[in-house]
Amino acid sequence: MLSPLAETIFQFMMRDALLGLSIYLTLYTGMFSLANAGFMAIGAYGSVILMRQFDWPLGVVLIVSMILCGLIALPIGLPVLRLRDIYLAIATIGFGEVVRILIINFDKLASSVVGEPVVLTNGGAGISGIPKLAETWHLLLFLALTSFFIVRLHRSRFGVAMSAIRQDERVAATMGINVVYTKVVVFALSAMLAGAAGVFDAYLSRAIRPNDYGFTQAVNILAYAVLGGTTTWVGPIVGGMALRALPEMLRFSQQFRGVLSGAVLLVVIVYLPGGLVNPAGWARLWQRARGKLPPGAEPSQAGAD
Amino acid sequence: MGTEEFLQQVANAISLGAIYSLFALGYALVFSILGVLNLAHSAVFMWGAFFGLISVIEFKLPLLLSLPVAMLGAGLIGVVLDYVAFRPLRNRNAPRISQLISSIGAAALLVSVAQLVFGTQPQRFPFAILPTAPLEGLPFRVTLIQVIVLVVALLLMVLLNILVMRTRLGQAMRAVAFSQRTASLLGIHVGGIFTSTFFLAGALAGVAGVFFGLTYNSILPFMGDQVALKGLTAIVLGGMGSIPGAVLGGFAVSGLERFSVAIGGSDYRDAIVFLILFLMLLVRPQGLIGQKEQTRA
Numbered sequence: 001m002l003s004p005l006a007e008t009i010f011q012f013m014m015r016d017a018l019l020g021l022s023i024y025l026t027l028y029t030g031m032f033s034l035a036n037a038g039f040m041a042i043g044a045y046g047s048v049i050l051m052r053q054f055d056w057p058l059g060v061v062l063i064v065s066m067i068l069c070g071l072i073a074l075p076i077g078l079p080v081l082r083l084r085d086i087y088l089a090i091a092t093i094g095f096g097e098v099v100r101i102l103i104i105n106f107d108k109l110a111s112s113v114v115g116e117p118v119v120l121t122n123g124g125a126g127i128s129g130i131p132k133l134a135e136t137w138h139l140l141l142f143l144a145l146t147s148f149f150i151v152r153l154h155r156s157r158f159g160v161a162m163s164a165i166r167q168d169e170r171v172a173a174t175m176g177i178n179v180v181y182t183k184v185v186v187f188a189l190s191a192m193l194a195g196a197a198g199v200f201d202a203y204l205s206r207a208i209r210p211n212d213y214g215f216t217q218a219v220n221i222l223a224y225a226v227l228g229g230t231t232t233w234v235g236p237i238v239g240g241m242a243l244r245a246l247p248e249m250l251r252f253s254q255q256f257r258g259v260l261s262g263a264v265l266l267v268v269i270v271y272l273p274g275g276l277v278n279p280a281g282w283a284r285l286w287q288r289a290r291g292k293l294p295p296g297a298e299p300s301q302a303g304a305d
Numbered sequence: 306m307g308t309e310e311f312l313q314q315v316a317n318a319i320s321l322g323a324i325y326s327l328f329a330l331g332y333a334l335v336f337s338i339l340g341v342l343n344l345a346h347s348a349v350f351m352w353g354a355f356f357g358l359i360s361v362i363e364f365k366l367p368l369l370l371s372l373p374v375a376m377l378g379a380g381l382i383g384v385v386l387d388y389v390a391f392r393p394l395r396n397r398n399a400p401r402i403s404q405l406i407s408s409i410g411a412a413a414l415l416v417s418v419a420q421l422v423f424g425t426q427p428q429r430f431p432f433a434i435l436p437t438a439p440l441e442g443l444p445f446r447v448t449l450i451q452v453i454v455l456v457v458a459l460l461l462m463v464l465l466n467i468l469v470m471r472t473r474l475g476q477a478m479r480a481v482a483f484s485q486r487t488a489s490l491l492g493i494h495v496g497g498i499f500t501s502t503f504f505l506a507g508a509l510a511g512v513a514g515v516f517f518g519l520t521y522n523s524i525l526p527f528m529g530d531q532v533a534l535k536g537l538t539a540i541v542l543g544g545m546g547s548i549p550g551a552v553l554g555g556f557a558v559s560g561l562e563r564f565s566v567a568i569g570g571s572d573y574r575d576a577i578v579f580l581i582l583f584l585m586l587l588v589r590p591q592g593l594i595g596q597k598e599q600t601r602a
Contacts, residue, residue, distance in 0.1 A: 032402050079587050085402050086342045086545075090537050091586045094579040097534055101576040108572065215530060219409050226406055258417030265410025269403050270393045 007136060008204075009248050013241040014139040015200045020224035020236030021146055022193035027230045029186045030166030031081065032089050034218045036194040038096035039069045041213035043198025045103055048127055048208065049120050058133045062199050069195030070188040077187035081180070096218055103210045126209030127202075134203040142200075143237075146193065150233045162186060194221075216258070223261045227268050229275020238277050310567065313445040318563035319556070320451035323458035324520065326555030328513035328532050329539035330465065330548065331383075331506035337546030338482045338502045339395075341404040345386055346510055346536065347529030348415035353379035353511025354518040354528060355423060361430060368434055368519075372457065375515045376508035383507020384500055386411055392499075412529075419526035427523040435522065454516045461512065462552060465505070469548065474501060482546075534575075535562075538582040 002010060019036060026033045046065040050056060056064070080091050102109075103121050110118040121127070153159045161182045164172040173179050202208050220243070228239020243264060247257050274281030328350055335343045356378035360371040390411040394404050436449035469475035480488040481498045489495045517532065518524040539558045543550025558578055565574045 032405070080583075083586055086405060087541075087586055089342075089402075089405060090541060091583055093534060093537075094582045094586075098576050098579050098583075101573065101579075105572045105576075215533075216413075219413055222406065222409065223413075256417070256421075258413055258420065262410045262413030262415075262417055266390060266407050266414060267410075269399075269407045269410065270390075273399065273403060 009245065011134065011136055011139055011200075011204050013244045014136075014143050015197050015204060016220075016224055016240035016244045017143055017237040018139075018146065018193060018197040018200070018240070019221045020228060020240035021150065021233065022190045022197060023221050023225045024230055024233060024236040025150070025162075025186050025190040025193065027225055028166060029162040029183060030169065031183060031187065032085050033092045033187065033190070034089055034222065035073075035076070035092040035095050035187075036190065036221045037213045037215070037218035038092075038099035039073065039191040039194035040198035040201065040217065040221075041096075041099050041103060041210065042069050042072060043195030044202040044208045044213070045121055045127075045198075046195070047199040048130055048202050058138070058199075058203065062196060065199050066192040066195050069191040069198075073188040073191035074184060077184045077191075078180075081183045081187060093215060093218065096213070096215065100210045100214055121210075124210060126207060126212075128207035130202055130206045130208070132203060132206050134200050139200060142196065147233065147237070154233070158182065158185075219265075220261055223265045225275075227264050227275060229278040229281070231274055231278050231280075235275050235277035239275065242276070309444055314563045314567045316445050316447050316451070318559045320447075320454050321520070321563065322556035322559035323455045324513050324516045324555075325532065325535055325539055325559050326552040327458050327461065327509050327516070329536045329543070329551040329555045330462070331509045331513075332536050332540045333543070333546055333548055333551035334502055334506045334509075336540065337548065338478055339391070339499060340546075341391065341401050342408070342537075343386070343391075343506070344405060344408040344533070345390065345412035345415060346506065347533035348412040348419075349379050349382050349386065349507045350510040350514040350517070350532060351419060351524075351526060351529040352382050352415065353507075353514030354524045355419065355428075355514075356511060357515035357518060358428060358430060358524050361434065368430075369453075372512055372515055375511040377511075379511025379514065380504040380508035382415070383503040383505075383510070386507070387500060387503040391503075392496075395499075416526050416529065423526060425526065427525040429522050429524070430519060432522075435519070450519050454520065457512070458516070461509070465509075465548070468505075474498075478502060534582070535578060538578055538585075541582055541585050 019040065022039075023033070023036050043065045046068050047061045050064055051058075051061050076095060080088065080095070083091055104124045106121040107118050107123055110120065153162075161172065161177045164175065164177055165179055165182055169179055198213070201212075224240035224243055225236045226239070227243055228235035228237065230236065243261065247260055268275060272278075272281055272285065328346075331346050331349075332343065335341065335346070353375045357371040357375035360366045360374040361368060366374065386408075390407040391404055394407060436453075439446045439448055440452070467475075469478060477488065477493045477498050478501070480491065480493055481495055485495055488498075513532070514528075517528065535558050536555075539554030540546070540551050541554070542557050543552070543554030561578055561581060562574045565577045
């Protein structure tokens with residue numbers, strides 16, 4: 001089988017595939033939301049605190065944390081999803097920052113409310129000494145179930161509605177699609193997936209800090225989906241896994257990871273707008289390289305119009 | 306809260322607001338003329354601070370001379386940014402979300418490169434050259450740095466206003482902001498206007514970076530994160546793409562921030578600013594003084 005190091009890398013690759021899928025759902029519905037890192041933080045902290053308080057097994061904690069993320073996403077999503085592209089991006093970046101600051105200050109806030117010292121999130125230092133409970137088969141099973149769910153979703157009426165909203169929201173509304181309902185449900189599903197990835201993150205990395213879930217993480221998650229491409233659900237999985245595995249394979253230090261993530265975003269969006277998993281884009285690039293296609297023809301891409 | 310402390314917070318808010326305004330002006334310039342949000346602006350800000358620091362420490366320039374150096378350096382980074390991250394997408398007529406993503410990529414790249422070059426430890430201006438002594442004869446503590454920041458910032462804002470409203474370049478910029486197609490039909494070199502816009506935005510970010518570094522005397526690759534969202538909040542408050550709005554927004558953000566410190570919520574000052582951002586986007590996305598944006602969603 002795999003060496004312990006390779007197995008750990010593989011586990012993180014699957015976590016990043018989950019994160020890629022979580023932002024894929026919103027991008028596929030035409031929503032440019034960067035809230036995933038915030039929900040990841042809620043999932044990670046929620047699961048650790050729940051397990052410490054109630055001593056539940058990992059499976060129960062996972063499900064409860066996901067429901068928690070979904071429930072938080074509903075009241076956030078209802079007003080915020082009225083916003084579009086840049087405005088939605090700014091608002092969701094703001095949401096992520098508020099989550100991070102609240103986690104840092106949660107103990108102080110709770111202590112002043114309860115009247116006695118409370119230690120739950122442990123401020124900026126974060127929680128360490130979390131048992132490594134997540135196993136490879138947990139992640140494999142969860143990733144497989146999620147993929148199955150997304151495939152079924154795409155074939156359902158709801159999935160068609162998602163795609164219709166991305167292509168043209170007004171036309172979709174005219175065709176009788178409940179745009180608000182669809183968007184909010186997708187936002188909640190995306191939050192639940194990000195929360196699940198946060199749970200796995202906590203029980204894989206064994207230590208969580210609020211700053212691990214800041215803007216940098218939000219950018220990384222976006223990079224997974226953009227690298228893989230958002231025309232199919234396979235894209236974000238490939239993108240997440242590739243972007244996690246690449247620095248490990250190249251034996252990069254931690255500092256080069258940011259260079260890689262940034263360069264990947266830049267190069268892929270400029271030269272390969274459909275991402276890695278996008279046959280039409282590759283064909284187009286090949287034709288352009290052979291000089292058969294005039295530059296300036298833009299292939300249609302999911303989540304970007 | 307006593308009058309003295311109130312005046313103190315007002316003084317701090319004004320000097321900090323000048324920095325936020327300079328920074329937010331760059332966002333607003335690019336947004337009004339190109340219609341895109343440049344999320345790498347905070348990375349340019351950070352590089353500007355390092356250019357200022359290097360010119361003082363390595364080249365022994367006086368503090369005030371480090372400002373034009375930082376402006377030039379950061380302005381050039383802004384131009385490179387345009388050529389690398391925006392121009393290819395613009396030429397392809399890519400959706401503006403693609404340009405947002407490429408600017409995020411450029412930001413990550415610029416910050417990581419700074420980390421490799423300068424390390425992750427905060428660096429400081431030498432204390433000997435910093436005029437940190439408080440001015441005398443005032444009821445509150447104001448340092449010479451704060452005065453310099455305010456004066457230079459106001460001067461730059463006036464210059465920017467003259468540039469945009471009274472020169473041929475400014476006229477061309479406004480024409481391009483109004484309609485790129487019409488402007489190019491009138492013989493305006495639109496690409497050149499974009500380049501100068503990015504240079505101007507970068508230069509403003511560069512001064513803001515040096516001022517921010519001087520105020521807190523701590524310069525590190527992640528310092529852009531501290532202002533990125535505040536700058537965004539400022540332009541959202543002032544109305545995206547409005548130049549006077551960006552100035553107003555910058556002072557409003559610093560006012561809010563200092564006010565929440567004064568009433569005892571210093572841990573939550575950022576959360577409060579972002580909460581305002583959130584509410585503002587929902588209730589009045591065109592900003593306090595802006596007009597509704599007429600675009601196909």
